[in-house]
Every structure is written in C-alpha cells, then in structure tokens.
Amino acid sequence: MNMIEAINDALDIMMARDPDVVIMGEDVGYFGGVFRATHGLQKKFGKNRVFDTPINECGIIGAAVGMAAYGLRPVPEIQFADYIYPGYDQLVSEAARLRYRSAGEFIAPITVRSPFGGGIFGGQTHSQSPEALFTHVAGLKVVIPSTPHDAKGLLIAAIEDNDPVIFFEPKRIYNGPFDGYYDKPVKPWNTHPDSVVPEGYYSIPLGKARTVREGEAMTVLSYGTMVHVAAAVCAEKGVDADIIDLRTLVPLDIEAVEKSVEKTGRCMIVHEATRTSGFGAELSALVQERCFYHLEAPIERVTGFDTPYPHSLEWAYFPGPVRIGEAIDRLLGAE
Structure with missing residues (x-):
C-alpha cells in the first residue's frame, strides 16, 4: 500500500469495528477527500457516518468536540494543515482541556487528520508545517507517520485513544516512497519495504519511536x-x-x-x-x-x-x- 491506501484501510477497519467512529470534513463523503483518503467509505458506511461539512474549520472541530463529549469518536479531516487555524481555538480551549475541566467526567477522543508539509507546489496556503503550535498545547497528542505501515497502525491507535490527537500526514510521500530528494516516487513502490502493510487490525503505540x-x-x-x-x-x-x-x-x-x-x-x-x-x-x-x-x-x-x-x-x-x-x-x- 501507499500511505493514502493505508490510511483509508485504517479508517475502514475502525469504522467496521466501532459504530461510534464517524468521519467528517470538506469533501470527505461523496468525493472521497481531495487526496482520496476517504474514498468509498461513505458508500460503505452511509451518509450518517461519513459526511461532508461546510467550509468552516472552527465549526468542524467544534462539532467534533460536542460529538466526542456525547460519546462518539469523530475523525474530522482538515483538508490542508494550513486551514486548521480557524479551528485552533476549539482545539486549545475545548478539546485539549475537556478531560481536565470535567474532572474526567468527559473525554475528547477526537482524531484530527490533516495533510501537511510541502511537495505539491501549494505555496503559502497549502504547504505549511504547523506541528510545533500543537506540541505546545497540554492535552493534545501529535502524530506524524513516515511510512504506510506506521500510518495505518498509528491512525488506529489515535482513533482508539481517549484524548485528542492531531494526526499530520506528510503529503509529499502520500503516493509512495520517493528517491529521498525530489517528488518522484520510487518505482515500483509496491515492492518497497516501507509499503508492506499487514492486512486487518493492528496498532502501533503512541509515544514509541x-x-x-x-x-x-x-x-x-x-x-x-x-x-x-x-x-x-x-x-x-x-x-x-x-x-x-x-x-x-x-x-x-x-x-x-x-x-x-x-x-x-x-x-x-x-x-x-x-x-x-x-x-x-x-x-x-x-x-x-x-x-x-x-x-x-x-x-x-x-x-x-x-x-x-x-x-x-x-x-x-x-x-x-x-x-x-x-x-x-x-x-x-x-x-
């Protein structure tokens, strides 16, 4: 698998295992995501569990916080990491603090997926790497995979985690391993060791290098x-x-x-x-x-x-x- 396929597989597995897992975001439903990470999931699981939202990142994250407090496990997608800033207040002031503010009565099991970094000549509004802004916030976990194998296992672990996780996906290597310097994937990518992804469920513990x-x-x-x-x-x-x-x-x-x-x-x-x-x-x-x-x-x-x-x-x-x-x-x- 390449990383997109591994992410899609992880989402598929978790939606099948847990009816509380829902996916939301801009173009994630019928279209299957701008990078196709949610391709086919709405058709398989229905519009109540995989649904499109308005172009409103604050609303996407805010709604996810409410869903999580209610008992769901939302997996909102922010189409590019550059777009996440309108939702930053909801992540910092609500999601990250919910468990502490409620003395453990409520949790925020939210996994915010977002492509980040360069590699597509997206310029200032599609290529930023804002991970440091989230590592500074107590209560948030920050995950960045580098291989399809890790992307699947870490995403499953993130969805199962009871705390909010920011899951940044490096889009420069979405479509397979590359030559190390430029944007041309190694061919054939499906024989590359980094692309060996086991079938079925597995998770990789957060916090292990x-x-x-x-x-x-x-x-x-x-x-x-x-x-x-x-x-x-x-x-x-x-x-x-x-x-x-x-x-x-x-x-x-x-x-x-x-x-x-x-x-x-x-x-x-x-x-x-x-x-x-x-x-x-x-x-x-x-x-x-x-x-x-x-x-x-x-x-x-x-x-x-x-x-x-x-x-x-x-x-x-x-x-x-x-x-x-x-x-x-x-x-x-x-x-």
Missing part, C-alpha cells in the same frame, strides 16, 4: 518526509548514522532519543518547518539537558527557513542534500 537504521557515528532525529531525506543523504555520504523516526512528537519517546545520543555523542535534527521555535528547538533543549556529558559536538538543526513558504522555490526551502550534508560535515569534523 522507530529506529530506521542503527549506527555509531551520529544520531539523526526526524519525522515525516524528512526521515527519508536525511536517510538518503547519510547513505549517499556513507555516514554510519543512527536514524530515529520519532513518529509521535507528543508523547515523545525521550528514552529512545537519550539512548541513541549517549551512544553516538553527536546529534542532528531535521524537520521541514521553520527554524525559530520549531519542534527541533525543543528536541535540542532536551538533548542538551539530558545528554550534555555525552555530546562531542554542538547539536545541529537543519530546517525550513524563517520565511513565508515560497511557491516556486519549494525545493530550496526543504532541507536537502546540500544543507544536511554540510551539517553532517560540521558534526563529524568537530573536535
């Missing part, structure tokens, strides 16, 4: 599309890197991070979002606090730039072989 490959020279911390980019650069340069796919930013598998950095003594963080106050800053602080006496070089961050998202210069904005390669050279060259 994945070791993409083991190494001794340095630690690479990343998530989503940038896992593949960083791995491709390390392979091209022949670097024996310990590559960690965080998978969930909140809760964070800090034990896996510590174990790796203590082993290698060097750490590089790669993400697509802008640098200032990006999640890499939090990772850097945690590594500094917990692994200081093991570090043999300053921590490196390779990120997007602190600029509005460029349309025509999208591939220059992404961390790529040049900037990641330079960071690797600095890390390995430090005394």
Whole structure:
C-alpha cells in the first residue's frame, strides 16, 4: 500500500469495528477527500457516518468536540494543515482541556487528520508545517507517520485513544516512497519495504519511536518526509548514522532519543518547518539537558527557513542534500 491506501484501510477497519467512529470534513463523503483518503467509505458506511461539512474549520472541530463529549469518536479531516487555524481555538480551549475541566467526567477522543508539509507546489496556503503550535498545547497528542505501515497502525491507535490527537500526514510521500530528494516516487513502490502493510487490525503505540537504521557515528532525529531525506543523504555520504523516526512528537519517546545520543555523542535534527521555535528547538533543549556529558559536538538543526513558504522555490526551502550534508560535515569534523 501507499500511505493514502493505508490510511483509508485504517479508517475502514475502525469504522467496521466501532459504530461510534464517524468521519467528517470538506469533501470527505461523496468525493472521497481531495487526496482520496476517504474514498468509498461513505458508500460503505452511509451518509450518517461519513459526511461532508461546510467550509468552516472552527465549526468542524467544534462539532467534533460536542460529538466526542456525547460519546462518539469523530475523525474530522482538515483538508490542508494550513486551514486548521480557524479551528485552533476549539482545539486549545475545548478539546485539549475537556478531560481536565470535567474532572474526567468527559473525554475528547477526537482524531484530527490533516495533510501537511510541502511537495505539491501549494505555496503559502497549502504547504505549511504547523506541528510545533500543537506540541505546545497540554492535552493534545501529535502524530506524524513516515511510512504506510506506521500510518495505518498509528491512525488506529489515535482513533482508539481517549484524548485528542492531531494526526499530520506528510503529503509529499502520500503516493509512495520517493528517491529521498525530489517528488518522484520510487518505482515500483509496491515492492518497497516501507509499503508492506499487514492486512486487518493492528496498532502501533503512541509515544514509541522507530529506529530506521542503527549506527555509531551520529544520531539523526526526524519525522515525516524528512526521515527519508536525511536517510538518503547519510547513505549517499556513507555516514554510519543512527536514524530515529520519532513518529509521535507528543508523547515523545525521550528514552529512545537519550539512548541513541549517549551512544553516538553527536546529534542532528531535521524537520521541514521553520527554524525559530520549531519542534527541533525543543528536541535540542532536551538533548542538551539530558545528554550534555555525552555530546562531542554542538547539536545541529537543519530546517525550513524563517520565511513565508515560497511557491516556486519549494525545493530550496526543504532541507536537502546540500544543507544536511554540510551539517553532517560540521558534526563529524568537530573536535
């Protein structure tokens, strides 16, 4: 499966297992979603469980909070992560706090799915990576898969979770593994190891990182599309890197991070979002606090730039072989 198919399969399985699971959002019903992630689900489960909404993100999230308090498990789709801001207040002020404010009487088992990041030349309104805005909010969980296998297992776990989960899907790798740098999927993608997705139900616990490959020279911390980019650069340069796919930013598998950095003594963080106050800053602080006496070089961050998202210069904005390669050279060259 590619990631779209894996997500669709997870939704299908959970709707069949639990009649309280409902899907809502712009174009998710008859059309099957702008990226086809909900294709065929309305026909199979009916319009009462898979339904279209107005173009009103505040209303989508607000309605989902009410449904969750009532006992349902809504899975709202925000068509692009860039559109989520009108619903941010509902997520922060209502969904994230509902369990605490009600002393556990109510829960908010909401899974907000949304494509995020670049890869389609969508410019400033279709390509942002706003994950750091949600990792700062106590009460929200944030999940970002990098493979079809993980997308299915993590989405099932998110839907089953009793707390609100922001589930960001990297659209640059929606249609299959790619060559690491650009937007052309590897062919045939259906034989790629990342595309092996077991049939039926399985879940991957939130808060558990994945070791993409083991190494001794340095630690690479990343998530989503940038896992593949960083791995491709390390392979091209022949670097024996310990590559960690965080998978969930909140809760964070800090034990896996510590174990790796203590082993290698060097750490590089790669993400697509802008640098200032990006999640890499939090990772850097945690590594500094917990692994200081093991570090043999300053921590490196390779990120997007602190600029509005460029349309025509999208591939220059992404961390790529040049900037990641330079960071690797600095890390390995430090005394």
